[in-house]
Amino acid sequence: MYGGINLHHFTGGPCAELVALAHARAFGARELTTIVAVGHFGRGPISPCGRDRQVLFDYHPDIRVILPTLAGAKSVGIRDLMPLVTLWTS
Secondary structure (H helix, E strand, O other): OOOOOOOOOOOOOOOHHHHHHHHHHHOOOOOOOEEOEEEOOOOEEEOOOHHHHHHHHHHOOOOEEEEOOOOOOEEEEHHHHOOOOOOOOO
16 A cells, blocks of 8 residues: 655645555556545545546556545546546557
8 A cells, every 4th residue: 555645735736646656656566456535534535636547547557446426435447537548658
């Protein structure tokens, strides 16, 4: 398990998901299976922003994302959050 935190700042900066990905990579992780972002003050799981979704898809196209729903948390493949997208290649 690898963690990350978003320190809100007016200039922006990386979201907690991207910090967690960097933390995982720094400790040698190469294939991640699941990611979840959790809001403070008991908000529970929150959905990743568009930039995070793109990075997750580019680096971990088979990762699952825990999302909030009216029925509770649900695991969804990142591909399901990225309609009409193709894998980045160089």
